[in-house]
Each structure stands twice: as C-alpha cells, then as structure tokens.
Amino acid sequence: MNKPLRRIAIFCGFLILTLLIRDNWLQYVKADSLKEDPKNRRVLIARYAIPRGDIIVGGNPITGHAETTSGDFKFKRTYKDGAMWAPVTGFVSQAYGANQLESIEDGILSGTDDRLFFRNTLDMITGKDKEGGNVVTTLNAAAQKAAYAGLKKQGGKGAVAAIEPSTGKILALASFPSYDPSTIAGGSTSDEEAWKKLQKKNNPDDPMLNRALREVYPPGSTFKVVTAAAALEDGLYKTADEKTNSPDPWVMKGTTTKLPNEGNIPCENATLRVALQWSCNTVFGKIGSDLGNDKMLEEAKKFGFTEEQFTPVRTSASVFSDDMNPSQTALSSIGQFNTAATPLQMAMVASAVANDGTLMKPYMVDEVQTHNLDPLEKTTPEEMSKPLSAENAQILQSMMETVVEDGTGKKAQIEGAKVGGKTGTAQHGVENSENPYAWFISYAKLDDGSSPVAVAVVIEDDEAVRDDISGGGLAAPIAKSVMEAVIDSKK
Amino acid sequence: MSSTTNSPTHHTSTIGAIGAPSRRNTELALLVFAVVIPVFAYANVGLAINDEVPAGLLSYGIGLGLLAGIGHLAVRKFAPYADPLLLPLATLLNGLGLVAIWRLDQSKLLQSLPTYITAAPRQLLYTALGIALFVVVLIFLKDHRVLQRYTYISMFVALVLLLLPLVPGLGADVFGAKIWIRVPGLGSVQPGEFAKIVLAVFFAGYLMVKRDALALASRRFMGLYLPRGRDLGPILVVWAMSILILIFETDLGTSLLFFGMFVIMLYVATERTSWIVFGLLMSAVGAVGVASFESHIQQRVDAWLDPMREYTLSQQGVWGHSEQAMQALWAFGSGGTLGTGWGQGHSELIRFAANSDFILATFGEELGLAGVMALLLLYALIVERGVRTALAARDPFGKLLAIGLSGAFALQVFVVAGGVMGLIPLTGMTMPFLAYGGSSVLANWALIGILMRISDTARRPAPAPAPNPDAEMTQVVRPS
Numbered sequence A: 001m002n003k004p005l006r007r008i009a010i011f012c013g014f015l016i017l018t019l020l021i022r023d024n025w026l027q028y029v030k031a032d033s034l035k036e037d038p039k040n041r042r043v044l045i046a047r048y049a050i051p052r053g054d055i056i057v058g059g060n061p062i063t064g065h066a067e068t069t070s071g072d073f074k075f076k077r078t079y080k081d082g083a084m085w086a087p088v089t090g091f092v093s094q095a096y097g098a099n100q101l102e103s104i105e106d107g108i109l110s111g112t113d114d115r116l117f118f119r120n121t122l123d124m125i126t127g128k129d130k131e132g133g134n135v136v137t138t139l140n141a142a143a144q145k146a147a148y149a150g151l152k153k154q155g156g157k158g159a160v161a162a163i164e165p166s167t168g169k170i171l172a173l174a175s176f177p178s179y180d181p182s183t184i185a186g187g188s189t190s191d192e193e194a195w196k197k198l199q200k201k202n203n204p205d206d207p208m209l210n211r212a213l214r215e216v217y218p219p220g221s222t223f224k225v226v227t228a229a230a231a232l233e234d235g236l237y238k239t240a241d242e243k244t245n246s247p248d249p250w251v252m253k254g255t256t257t258k259l260p261n262e263g264n265i266p267c268e269n270a271t272l273r274v275a276l277q278w279s280c281n282t283v284f285g286k287i288g289s290d291l292g293n294d295k296m297l298e299e300a301k302k303f304g305f306t307e308e309q310f311t312p313v314r315t316s317a318s319v320f321s322d323d324m325n326p327s328q329t330a331l332s333s334i335g336q337f338n339t340a341a342t343p344l345q346m347a348m349v350a351s352a353v354a355n356d357g358t359l360m361k362p363y364m365v366d367e368v369q370t371h372n373l374d375p376l377e378k379t380t381p382e383e384m385s386k387p388l389s390a391e392n393a394q395i396l397q398s399m400m401e402t403v404v405e406d407g408t409g410k411k412a413q414i415e416g417a418k419v420g421g422k423t424g425t426a427q428h429g430v431e432n433s434e435n436p437y438a439w440f441i442s443y444a445k446l447d448d449g450s451s452p453v454a455v456a457v458v459i460e461d462d463e464a465v466r467d468d469i470s471g472g473g474l475a476a477p478i479a480k481s482v483m484e485a486v487i488d489s490k491k
Numbered sequence B: 001m002s003s004t005t006n007s008p009t010h011h012t013s014t015i016g017a018i019g020a021p022s023r024r025n026t027e028l029a030l031l032v033f034a035v036v037i038p039v040f041a042y043a044n045v046g047l048a049i050n051d052e053v054p055a056g057l058l059s060y061g062i063g064l065g066l067l068a069g070i071g072h073l074a075v076r077k078f079a080p081y082a083d084p085l086l087l088p089l090a091t092l093l094n095g096l097g098l099v100a101i102w103r104l105d106q107s108k109l110l111q112s113l114p115t116y117i118t119a120a121p122r123q124l125l126y127t128a129l130g131i132a133l134f135v136v137v138l139i140f141l142k143d144h145r146v147l148q149r150y151t152y153i154s155m156f157v158a159l160v161l162l163l164l165p166l167v168p169g170l171g172a173d174v175f176g177a178k179i180w181i182r183v184p185g186l187g188s189v190q191p192g193e194f195a196k197i198v199l200a201v202f203f204a205g206y207l208m209v210k211r212d213a214l215a216l217a218s219r220r221f222m223g224l225y226l227p228r229g230r231d232l233g234p235i236l237v238v239w240a241m242s243i244l245i246l247i248f249e250t251d252l253g254t255s256l257l258f259f260g261m262f263v264i265m266l267y268v269a270t271e272r273t274s275w276i277v278f279g280l281l282m283s284a285v286g287a288v289g290v291a292s293f294e295s296h297i298q299q300r301v302d303a304w305l306d307p308m309r310e311y312t313l314s315q316q317g318v319w320g321h322s323e324q325a326m327q328a329l330w331a332f333g334s335g336g337t338l339g340t341g342w343g344q345g346h347s348e349l350i351r352f353a354a355n356s357d358f359i360l361a362t363f364g365e366e367l368g369l370a371g372v373m374a375l376l377l378l379y380a381l382i383v384e385r386g387v388r389t390a391l392a393a394r395d396p397f398g399k400l401l402a403i404g405l406s407g408a409f410a411l412q413v414f415v416v417a418g419g420v421m422g423l424i425p426l427t428g429m430t431m432p433f434l435a436y437g438g439s440s441v442l443a444n445w446a447l448i449g450i451l452m453r454i455s456d457t458a459r460r461p462a463p464a465p466a467p468n469p470d471a472e473m474t475q476v477v478r479p480s
Helices: A002-029 A031-035 A041-047 A082-089 A100-104 A115-125 A142-156 A190-198 A220-234 A271-277 A281-291 A295-304 A326-333 A343-354 A390-406 A471-488 B024-050 B055-080 B086-105 B119-140 B142-164 B192-217 B229-249 B252-268 B273-289 B297-303 B307-315 B325-333 B359-392 B396-420 B438-459 B471-475
Strands: A055-057 A063-068 A075-079 A134-137 A157-163 A172-176 A363-367 A374-378 A384-386 A418-428 A436-444 A453-460 B173-176 B177-183 B187-189 B218-221 B225-229
Touching: A002 A031, A002 A134, A002 A418, A002 B252, A002 B325, A002 B359, A031 B325, A041 B325, A055 A082, A075 A082, A082 A100, A082 A142, A082 B173, A100 A295, A115 A134, A115 A374, A142 A157, A142 A172, A142 A453, A142 A471, A142 B192, A157 A343, A157 A471, A157 B192, A172 A471, A190 B142, A220 A271, A220 A295, A220 A326, A220 A390, A220 A418, A220 A436, A271 A390, A281 A326, A295 A326, A343 A390, A343 A436, A343 A453, A384 B273, A390 A418, A418 A471, A436 A471, A453 A471, B024 B086, B024 B187, B024 B325, B055 B086, B055 B119, B055 B177, B086 B119, B086 B173, B086 B187, B086 B359, B086 B438, B119 B359, B119 B438, B142 B173, B142 B177, B142 B192, B173 B252, B177 B192, B192 B229, B192 B252, B192 B396, B192 B438, B229 B252, B229 B273, B273 B297, B297 B307, B297 B438, B359 B396, B359 B438, B396 B438
Parallel strands: A055 A134
Antiparallel strands: A063 A075, A134 A363, A157 A172, A157 A453, A363 A374, A418 A436, A436 A453, B173 B177, B177 B187, B218 B225
16 A cells, blocks of 8 residues: 555645645745735835834924824824914825825935935844835914914805915915824724815815915906016016006997996006006906917916926916907906916915015925935925016016005005015806905015015905905905914014 | 565564664654744744734643644654654644644634634644544554454444434535534534545455455456456445435535445555546446536636636625635635745635635735645655555555555645645545644544554564474574
C-alpha cells in the first residue's frame, strides 16, 4: 500500500503548493493594487488616523481635530466658529468626503502630499507621529467677523466678499445662512441627520451653498461701474464731468420701450459722475447700447466675467451674454437681463478700480506649511488683467467716491478714509415679482493713497419691505463695517 | 520509517525492546516553542492595541503551558512512541488561533455587531476540552485496531451526524450553508467536523475488507482497470451522499471533503488509478450538475468569479450578498509581504465570521505573506506527519485510517484557505485549530489523538518474544 501512499503525499504537497502560490499572487503581486484600492476602507482609515492639519487665519487655526469615540476613524475635524468660516473652509466629513478648501488642499492637510515627503520621513526616523500640514489663508478674521455678523443681523440670505486690491488676497468670504461643518464631520447617525437637514431638498435656505463664490446674482446698478469703465476705455467719454449724450426718457434702440429711471433724478445728458451718483439707467443703458455687445463683453471679460475663478476654490462663472441686440445690451449694461455675477466677481470689479486699473488674481491660500510651521509653498500675487488704464481708473475712483460722499452710498462713509462705492438694486423674478437684491460694492483708500480693501455685499431678503431694499440702505452698512475692520486691523 | 533508521537493531525482533528512541524530549522542547511563540504574539497584540502588556498574559501563558504539559504527559504515559511533531504543531496553531481570536475580540467594530460574543475565553475552554478529548483518546484507545470492530456502527453514526443539520428545528442556516445544528444549552455544533473522523473509521474498516475484491476483480480497458458493476456500489453510495449534502446542506466544502477522502482511501486500498479517474469524473459531474440548479452554490461561484461585484451588491443592500470575500482579499493585499504586525490591521472589516471562517485573513493582514506561508507549512507538516504515520503503520486498517484522516485534513486546509484567498469558491468550513469554534477544535484534537495512537503503535518496538523452552534445553545439553 505504500506506493499509493507516497502518491497521496505528493498530492497533498501539491495542494499546499497551490495555496502557497496563490498566497504569493495575492500578497505580493496584487498586494499594492488591493492595498490602494479606493474601495478598500483601510485607505480612509489611514487618512483619518492622523490629526488633520489646520486651516489658519491670522496665525490662529480656525479648525481643529477631535478623537472620535465610535467607528474606525480615529480623528475627526472640528471647526471654530464653523458657520462663519464655512465658505472659506468647506467641510471634511468621515461619511461625506470633503469639498472646497478642505478638498483642494487635502493632500497637505491629510499629510499625503509629496511636498510633505521629507517631513514625514524625518518624523518617521525620529519616531514622531505623522501629522498633516497646515494651510495658511489670506483671510482677515476681523473682516470675516464683521461680514458674517452684518449678514446675520440683517437676517436675510446674503453674501460678502472682500479683497485686498493690491494683491488679490481674499480678506472675507461670508455667506448666510450658513452651517457648522463640525456637525457633519463625523460618521455617526447624528452627523447623518445633520447632513440630511442641510440638503437643499430638505432645507430651502440651502445653507451649504457658498453664496460668496458659487451663487450668481443679477448685479443691478453695481454693474454700471463696469459700463463706465468700458465708456472711458473706449473713449466714448473721456472725463467724469463732460456731458453725455443721454436723453431722458430714453427709448431703447430697436424698441418702443422707455428705459425708466428710479424716481425723479437728474439724468438728462448727465455727466458720468452725476449719472453714477444717481444711478441713471438711461445714461448707462445708452452707453451699453452705443458701445455694443462686443465691447461691453470684452470689458466685462477683463474684469473676470464669463470665467470660473480658482481661488483655489472654484467660483461660478459670472455671466455677460453675447449675441444680444442693442436693447438687451442696454439692459445688460445696467446689470439686468442675463447679466449675473458672484459677490467675489463684484468685489474684483471694485478692487480693479481701486488698484488703479490692475486686477489681481484673487486667492485665499497664502502659504502651505508642515505641521511644525516650515513653509512649503507661498503664493505670490499675480496680475490677472488690466481692465482699465490708471488715468481712467482714477477718474472712475473719483466718480465712485462721489457716490459715497454725496449720492446713494452715503451710509458707507468712513472717517479717516476715502470710500468709493456703488449701490445696486437688482430686480428679479417674473415681471420683477420677487424682492430685489440689494447690492453694494466699494473700496476704501487711506491717506497714503493705498487701498487696503474692496468689498461686495449682496442681500436677498424676502421679508423686507420692497421699498426699503436698496443697496444703500441694507448692504452699505455691512460693507462699511468690513472695510473698517480691515482698516483697524492695519493700524 | 526514517524514524527507526538510527536504531539498526530495531528490525530484529529478539533484542528490539530496548533503545528505540521515543522522541518525547524532542516533543517537549518543541512544545516550549509552541507555547512561547503564542505568548509573545499575545503580548504583541496587547502592546499594539492598548500600549500595554495584556493583564491576562501570565495566566494565558500558564494556561496554554499547562494544557500542553498535560497533553505531553499523557503522551509520555500512554503513547510513548508517538510522533513527536504532531502535538507541538497542533498546540502552536491552536495558541496562535487563540491570539488572533482575542485580537479580534478587541475590535470596536466587531463589538458593535449584534452577533458579537467574547470569543477568546470560550475558545480557551474549547481548547481545554479538546486537549482533554485528546488525552481521553490516548487513554481509552489502547490500539487503533479496536476501531475496526465499529466499522458499520461508524457508518450509521456518520450518516446521522451528516443528516442532523437537516432535521427541522435542529438545523441552523448560517449564511446559506446548513451545516450547523443548535443544541440547547450547548450552542451551535458543526456535526460535519466529527463525521469526518467517524467516516474515516468506516471507510478504513470497509475498504480493508473489500480491497481485494475492488482491486482484483476488474477488466482492463484502455489501460485502465475497470471495476465490475457491482463493485461500483460503494463509491456510488458515497457519491450520492456527497451530492445530497451539496443539495440539502448547500455546502460545497463538506461535500468535497467527504468524497475526496473516500477517493483517496479507495485509491490507497486498491492501488488502482482507475478509482481516481472515476472519482474525479464523478465529482466534476456532481458539482457541475448541482451548481446548475442550486442557486446558493451558483451565487458562491459568482462571488468567487467576481468578488468586487459581490461586494458592490452587498453595499447596495441586495439581500443574500456578502462583502466578506472582497474584504478578505483586501485584508490579504493590505498585509503585503511582511504584514502590518499583530493588532495593527483592519481584518475586522470582514465583520461576520472574521474569527472563524475568515480567520486566515487576519493572519494574512497582520503577519503578511511570510506569516501565512509559515502557517501553511505548519499545516503541511501535520499532513506530512500523518502520511508518514500511514507509511509506518504495520496494519492495513491503520494505514487507511491514517491516510484518510491526513488526506481529509489536507483537503480541509485547501478548501478553506483556498476559499478565503479566492482560489476556489468559499465554503462554510473553518481552518483546523486556528478558527473559533468548539466542534472544530474538539474534532481536530481527537483527530490528532488518533493519528498519534496509530503512530505510537507503528513505532512501538515489537514485544520481546516469549522465552522458548526449547532454547533453554538446547543450552543445557551443550557438550562441555
């Protein structure tokens, strides 16, 4: 019986050998692809196993981390003043992934970025625990606070964007109503409930929408600044104080419709200064119509319209249409018809004017660094375009300053600084049935001629009485407090 | 028989009684390793998970040491010539299994599951019972040939054991496979594990008697000896039984195990290759035939062919699909060559049955390719010692029983490890000694006990012949 026994022994050896080969296939040949398979939960477990790096504003982290008590993800994100900072940070959630800055800078924050390789290796050698790097933002805590507090006090939906004109640094990005990303950072059932409540289908206020970057509103009269810039650049009008060729009432070209002005204001053949001061629809509508669709579009594009901006968080593209007839161009040139802009876009308009015609690329990440603050990469300010010449920019500045000194924007005046601004009241809804948006864009200039801040504020308010809504009344005070906060923090 | 070669005098029956090495001291030395290695592993898990040496380390070490010591003393007393490797190998696997089970007990994820029980203390109890059973086998089974008397009783017992899970009210359906019974007060029992041993006894007894008829009465056809029609009876019966197990208990592994064991023993008994050919044909026909209409088997095959699809379906909440197969593959892959180290993997993601059917995946992740290969070689060594015992056995019944038990053991390791590693479709069986489960631990300790009894009988020196009165006389009348 021994011969078959030996053969059975060989057979058993063959069984074990097959297992050994299979094991080598699994754990050697296929090991890496199995290990890094995104569906393999270990990838996420590793990601949440180390304390996430922080997002920093003015030297202080606005984020943190906490050890979770349940589940297999060790750390979860926490936020300080989460609702206020949500438009800056976005969220990172164990259950729902990440968005905006948390997502874009995830490599640094979660410690997997190649730029952290040296630090990570050093930590490994010295026996320290791995940690994510930090993202230092350009934001100004005081300005952000002023913006969010202003929106909250006002109570309606709205947004604020503020930029430093000379660099493009984003100083404030506020959106209201907002949400606290801390509530959805974990993976528990309470996070799930909070997430569900924040979804647009369950919450008509859509608190997770970043209105400062991702919502476009008809800019209304604030767009007249762009139209004025186009008129000056084209040479249609060369100064602020020459009479324009503007009948009042003005019948839009190709139609029999009169473009109305709001109230009884001195618009007939008004100078650009006066027209901006009183926000004359007839003057700027006719300028748009005279310049034509192409020239208006070209100027709008120079200010950043029609393109998404990457701050690095992506913004929605602001809209200025092409292929419009003269009357549509006229309406578009006073910020109606299809024209729509993000609050950041309108802040860029004010900032380009304040920066003597040069538009700086807006950005919110100043520096990325290792967890022990060694810098890895610093953003250098970058010129994006030159929508208007320095002379024309100064003409436009003087016009906008008149608006604040002696026009619709008086509520934005700041003692010790020169403020230029423009109000806007944009109609929307079918037959203008819904409450208008109240806009205010402005910049502040200090005595030394430098301009530390440009800001745009938009408020959509269902509850306010229609007549009360005007950029000057609702939005200008918020813009003022943001500008003051920036100026004060410079001192 | 190399174990006897260093004692050349052994072959002459007159003076063989003294001097044959029992190898008990070798066994003791190996047992020290078999206890110390799991104790270190245990400390390792504690340090990795809780940053401290587990509080129970000393009692665990002493407990495992005591159990191994009792086993060893029983072998010294009742089977002094038994194979010296089997007991240390089984102890090492059992100890490592305990560590892995305790490690999985620490997982918060598994603790949150409704099916969670603290498994390690129970497994320690099963181990104690298993070693007790091992000792009982050594004490009461003085000679394995006694089992020959119970050939047909064994058949009956095996049939009952195999059919028990089908009894309404007794059987339990665990994830499709109906290979469990629920005994009130005892919990779940897997009768198939015990049936494995009892069936081996029956096959050995039966084949020993019938081997000549099965081997010789045959016609030659195309180079193969074809058995007579009536001699095909037994193999057809066993085949039909396997098919019935496959259909009614829907477990491919159990079915394959029993049929494979029978074919191996039949081949050894008759030395006719034709039986192997028949066996392979019949199992292929049976497996394909059943798989074509049994949806549970089909699903296992589908899950094996495309584990990712199975995973996706389970994540979508489609009923009856399981993420386990894919999770096990991820665990192996994430372990890589050297593994994450004890307590640092995430094999708990397998969730259900992570510490039983899928326990090999925990070793794969935490000990890596190196660890799993070592484990597989430990199993290979057990099988090798079993085959060597069969070779050394002097009686056909012992040879058949030993090869049946070791062949079944090898098949079980292959079916389970192959299933977990995605080499073949998953089955509901468990890795011997490593996996959590009382039936498995008890049955496999009994199996080791029987193998050691056979090897003891085989290696035991023949008793000195009775004094020959004639010889005495001759000496007396020698001329001076």
